Amino acid sequence: MAAGPVWSVDPRTGKQREQVAVEATAQEVDTVVRAAHAARGALADRTVRAAFLRSAAAALEAARGGLVETADAETALGPTRLSGELARTVYQLRAFAGIVDEGAFLDVVIDHPDDTATPPVPDLRRYKVPLGVVAVYSASNFPFAFSVAGGDTASALAAGCPVVVKAHPDHPALSELVAKVLRRAAAEHGVPEGVVGLVHGFEAGVELIRHPLVAAAGFTGSVRGGRALFDAAAARPVPIPFHGELGSLNPVLVTEAAVAERAEEIGAGLAGSMTLGVGQFCVKPGLVLVPSGAAGDRLVKSLTDAVSDTEAGVLLDHRMRDDFVAGVAGRTRLPGVDSPVTPGAGGEHTVSAGFLTLPADRLTEEGAYDLLLEECFGPVTVVARYADDAEARAVLGRLPGNLTATVQLSSEEAAGQGRGAEILAELTPLAGRVLVNGWPTGVAVAPAQHHGGPYPATTSTSTSVGGTAIERWLRPVAYQNAPQALLPPELRDDNPLGLPRRFNGALER
């Protein structure tokens, strides 16, 4: 098929800014993937990988001004947010450099021969090796942190895997700029520039997932797009791991005691979280279970006040704006659904925040109200008023998988009096991150982070944020009776690299 032009568009006006590139043909995708594959040897040395990641971080920082300006022009996310996101991206690259240095991710396990085992154990030494070229599908809503130099790329490079990024059409100019920064950083360390490939175009993304030299994929986006690519990855002659982050409702449960204690505070906190970044976060709280009764009414009042004060905002693109307006309309139309602050079209290019309420019992059985259990991207949330704990539990029991689940507890419940621990246990099956008295927006980059959850939150059990994200791009290999002289240094008895490992059963640090 003909390769179409790739335009950078200003979402504040809907106007084309410039033509950035053309969509990649199948042959171009092949060339880019082969170049990435050819670069894998240069990543084999962990010292080089760590240095490359640090140079990339420094170079992104140095280029901050131009990058943020371009990002803002394409996404309307604003310089403050985008500067913060770039800082986060830089921090993340450095964090992965540290992870490469430490080497715990190699999961070194060494067993000396043991004739007393059944059957006897030979000399066995296991560690993890990179899978190969990783396809990275960028997110619309995080032009830095989940795109060309984002968590998938950083963790893949840290693992020793070259990447080919499918740019998101919402920020193609930024994608080109960031890719150039990464490539220059690679070249500084003798790594071929092909180690970070970049392609544009929907068809190119489909070609990419099918390419025989692509060994794994990371994705952040919609349920529909992610599932299509997941299906394509599974249907390959050689299926590959597909780590997709697709969609999440991020339920919040407010207990009776919590709302009695601080209805206003919770209402205001919720307003801040659901409208942050014009509601364009995968961890936006999309369903909030609030007790019926006077205290719950105060929460709704506080939410109403705060959301009414929120200015209209620009969504990432006009298709997203149309989907938001249509999604809100479909939900508002359901009998029994009220909209104390009506979300929707705010102007020619903007949308206004709002929220819906309904009795929670509408959600306890399959039916038309299931629409409210689906993510609606943008500044809207659904407040379901529950009569008692059983009703709240019944709604939670119907939810698909989530990235997060949150509970608002009273001080006494948080101190261990009441059902707090029990509620935590009940929320655990629903999500990959469970929060107490906080809000799910804001995903820290930390060793203990888990940004993933039961399907459709993610298509695998892995995380796309935090130290363990590196695990997605590795596979173990064991060497049996290999002489010390032939072993990679990581697996030698004398541990010349000082790696943490399990040695004859015992954990060594």
Add this chain to the structure above:
Amino acid sequence: MAAGPVWSVDPRTGKQREQVAVEATAQEVDTVVRAAHAARGALADRTVRAAFLRSAAAALEAARGGLVETADAETALGPTRLSGELARTVYQLRAFAGIVDEGAFLDVVIDHPDDTATPPVPDLRRYKVPLGVVAVYSASNFPFAFSVAGGDTASALAAGCPVVVKAHPDHPALSELVAKVLRRAAAEHGVPEGVVGLVHGFEAGVELIRHPLVAAAGFTGSVRGGRALFDAAAARPVPIPFHGELGSLNPVLVTEAAVAERAEEIGAGLAGSMTLGVGQFCVKPGLVLVPSGAAGDRLVKSLTDAVSDTEAGVLLDHRMRDDFVAGVAGRTRLPGVDSPVTPGAGGEHTVSAGFLTLPADRLTEEGAYDLLLEECFGPVTVVARYADDAEARAVLGRLPGNLTATVQLSSEEAAGQGRGAEILAELTPLAGRVLVNGWPTGVAVAPAQHHGGPYPATTSTSTSVGGTAIERWLRPVAYQNAPQALLPPELRDDNPLGLPRRFNGALER
């Protein structure tokens, strides 16, 4: 559909021994899965899990006589091999009990708040929780170690997951006996007997993978059967992880120097490995690259002598015997393929071992000879004679993924002179276990073991043998700002259970 009878069959005669059960209907599968799901709470306590696994081990040992007798009657694998396999199974159950006690598999990571991070880090605590009910598809060729009480079941129970086993039709009577032993062991510790479900029948296996309450699956078997189930797992509304071990050629490379040094020893070793258990091992060496020339001829002579002396054996069932005879015939028919010892039908119910030879250059390009790059289950291997290193490498470059890859090196090469380390690096992309101067048959149960490999060896990057097999049945969950009083003991600062963990970035043991 009507539920057919399930017969136990004697492969030595092809005669039905007894009717063991009937095939499970969809409704019966549902009942069994629901019973398993209901039992998951009883596995939440790790102390209970470890005690249950140890009781199961002891009970299997106590029942050894009857179990081995039944297994032999159904599989013809012989009491010696079966006794050894039962001992291995018992050892494995105890090893997983030890793994449960230690708790390293929980992967506990704790981060205290850090305002200096970008963005700031809240209190985050991550560990792993069980996925839910695991479907286990038993193997034909390991009635103990990869069946009802095998590695998938042991690792799943250790992880806290109930199992529903699809019995293999080659040993239904044994499957029933072993399931009973496991259930009695469960009951001793207050765990409902439904924690180990058992179903018979092809259709039941299909129902099982589609059941909404099944959260993951383990499989050992053929590429065709495994791929069909993998596809079904991926096509579910909620896809689930499918850890299948499907097929492997297990290539062996014999270097010029090695064959010059010990042609006869290698030939005899190969004969032993490829005929072990009538060639019915997933790690049977199925393709051996031997230098052309006189030393290589001596290897072939030694192999000829040893294989000629091998007695005819009984395969696990008559369908397998038919497939073996047909598979050998199709391969022998190819021009240029010789059979120094012709494998095939050995008697009415037996097969005889043999091997094929051909010039390696036939295998370097796609074509009719690709049949020789597919696994042929039973006592046959292919010896490809190569002219030089480049030719050997060209053949290796065409292989699909494998469980194992082996190199036979000379003493000097093993000591680090020559291409030994380079060859190890070349074999690593091909397989999950790389052996030096050994044979791939025999898979030790050890922390460093990796029994898996690139597709079609396995459908995931995990292992089905060794300590890390437990990882397949877990997913991480992180708790954010959860008060100490509400946290599970595994995640508390004071570490009351003494678990190994990563605490504020540092590894603690």
